[in-house]
Amino acid sequence: xxxxxxxxxxxxxxxxxxxxxxxxxxxxxxxxxxxxxxxxxxxxxxxxxxxxxxxxxxxxxxxxxxxxxxxxxxxxxxxxxxxxxxxxxxxxxxxxxxxxxxxxxxxxxxxxxxxxxxxxxxxxxxxxxxxxxxxxxxxxxxxxxxxxxxxxxxxxxxxxxxxxxxxxxxxxxxxxxxxxxxxxxxxxxxxxxxxxxxxxxxxxxxxxxxxxxxxxxxxxxxxxxxxxxxxxxxxxxxxxxxxxxxxxxxxxxxxxxxxxxxxxxxxxxxxxxxxxxxxxxxxxxxxxx
Amino acid sequence: xxxxxxxxxxxxxxxxxxxxxxxxxxxxxxxxxxxxxxxxxxxxxxxxxxxxxxxxxxxxxxxxxxxxxxxxxxxxxxxxxxxxxxxxxxxxxxxxxxxxxxxxxxxxxxxxxxxxxxxxxxxxxxxxxxxxxxxxxxxxxxxxxxxxxxxxxxxxxxxxxxxxxxxxxxxxxxxxxxxxxxxxxxxxxxxxxxxxxxxxxxxxxxxxxxxxxxxxxxxxxxxxxxxxxxxxxxxxxxxxxxxxxxxxxxxxxxxxxxxxxxxxxxxxxxxxxxxxxxxxx
Numbered sequence: 001x002x003x004x005x006x007x008x009x010x011x012x013x014x015x016x017x018x019x020x021x022x023x024x025x026x027x028x029x030x031x032x033x034x035x036x037x038x039x040x041x042x043x044x045x046x047x048x049x050x051x052x053x054x055x056x057x058x059x060x061x062x063x064x065x066x067x068x069x070x071x072x073x074x075x076x077x078x079x080x081x082x083x084x085x086x087x088x089x090x091x092x093x094x095x096x097x098x099x100x101x102x103x104x105x106x107x108x109x110x111x112x113x114x115x116x117x118x119x120x121x122x123x124x125x126x127x128x129x130x131x132x133x134x135x136x137x138x139x140x141x142x143x144x145x146x147x148x149x150x151x152x153x154x155x156x157x158x159x160x161x162x163x164x165x166x167x168x169x170x171x172x173x174x175x176x177x178x179x180x181x182x183x184x185x186x187x188x189x190x191x192x193x194x195x196x197x198x199x200x201x202x203x204x205x206x207x208x209x210x211x212x213x214x215x216x217x218x219x220x221x222x223x224x225x226x227x228x229x230x231x232x233x234x235x236x237x238x239x240x241x242x243x244x245x246x247x248x249x250x251x252x253x254x255x256x257x258x259x260x261x262x263x264x265x266x267x268x269x270x271x272x273x274x275x276x277x278x279x280x281x282x283x284x285x286x287x288x289x
Numbered sequence: 290x291x292x293x294x295x296x297x298x299x300x301x302x303x304x305x306x307x308x309x310x311x312x313x314x315x316x317x318x319x320x321x322x323x324x325x326x327x328x329x330x331x332x333x334x335x336x337x338x339x340x341x342x343x344x345x346x347x348x349x350x351x352x353x354x355x356x357x358x359x360x361x362x363x364x365x366x367x368x369x370x371x372x373x374x375x376x377x378x379x380x381x382x383x384x385x386x387x388x389x390x391x392x393x394x395x396x397x398x399x400x401x402x403x404x405x406x407x408x409x410x411x412x413x414x415x416x417x418x419x420x421x422x423x424x425x426x427x428x429x430x431x432x433x434x435x436x437x438x439x440x441x442x443x444x445x446x447x448x449x450x451x452x453x454x455x456x457x458x459x460x461x462x463x464x465x466x467x468x469x470x471x472x473x474x475x476x477x478x479x480x481x482x483x484x485x486x487x488x489x490x491x492x493x494x495x496x497x498x499x500x501x502x503x504x505x506x507x508x509x510x511x512x513x514x515x516x517x518x519x520x521x522x523x524x525x526x527x528x529x530x531x532x533x534x535x536x537x538x539x540x541x542x543x544x545x546x547x548x549x550x551x552x553x554x555x556x557x558x559x560x561x562x563x564x565x566x567x568x569x570x
Contacts, residue, residue: 003394014382199378202338204367204443205395 007213026225182279222276296346324499330482371440373450430461
């Protein structure tokens, strides 16, 4: 194994520009793949965030009694499709309103707790339960209005699904491209050393002795490309963090936990190594027949 | 032992390279394979290395039938046979040392073992001064000696030298032949394919002659040693010692370890007799 590393090192050292171009192209490819993967992971998280937010808000008439509201709350809670029910009193509604409009004194002056309705904020376990819950609640006495975000969630679900499908397609395409790049470069190297390979075979070298260094070279390109791509993506995320925080608002996506980034690095390194070894193996096998 | 039994090799284009060839080469034997170009000498080497498969017939090397050898066992067979190729087959971007060390590396010797072994072989073939040169920096004789050194590196039981004197002047050709004779003295079977009649006639060894792929002569029992062996060599030398003597001197100075200690008694007696004869001359 140590010998294979030495031979790999010699191959790379003797063709530094080929090695450089391989690593550069793979870095760019993996960088795009990494960014898209982060977008995919991010969109999933955004969707999950919206799914856990109160999705149905029930506003009560002013004359609705506390008992009535409590009874309805208990009834809703017993529904298996409901994950959480939160009561917002008139006073709490005012507090929220004040918090939201703290920079607009004019709006604050005009509003008192009386004119704000009490409400129940209901979270569903599944987005598809929303319309059913809204329908049931709407028929209850004392309820003035039911607002639910089915459309928003539906749009978001569709969007996430689209991102996921596009992501899988893009990642497959980029994987195939990375494999082709390594296959071509290693193939060229093997082709230029065809005579040497023939000699090695005649001298009694095993197949692994011959192709081992080429497979290690492919792994080296893949792993290094993956590492640089991860580094570049991480730097980009850190650089754009202030912008992303203001863009995403309440959605707690940034900062990305370091553990997640470390796992992403591990995944990328494995991905790079697999792509590299597979491509080199395909390139080398042609010459071993 | 090498056994060819009714071996025929026909190429897909219809060319018959060797036709119904049979011979047996005993361990520690030195055999010249002679014949004009295209007689099938190189084909025999390629069949022996199982680079080619015979169309018919059976080839047996040290008890194993080559047709029965599995693909993954092929490297082991090839390590048994030290091949000296007509076109050298040296790796151009590796030095003399690296080319010779390569075989030791293939058989997984440690770096220390490789260093010791390669240095020993290089001094045996007289290339210790050239160890860091690349093949393009060597003369024909030096290239040939490098390939012989490489062939020796696995301490094979058989050395097959394909036209080792083909591109060399007479003096250098003698150096190479003497080196091979010296290797044979260490109980290695040596097969030399050549069309250099002078050398074949001057060295008293078994000759298998091929013409158009068929064996036309096999001097299984070597004739009595001819007197003019060294004289004819001497006449080719510009001055000083004959290459044969030179090689012998080198051998005496740097005796290589004989791996196989159980040398057949017959062989020992034979070589002692030959030495005595030479002294008388």
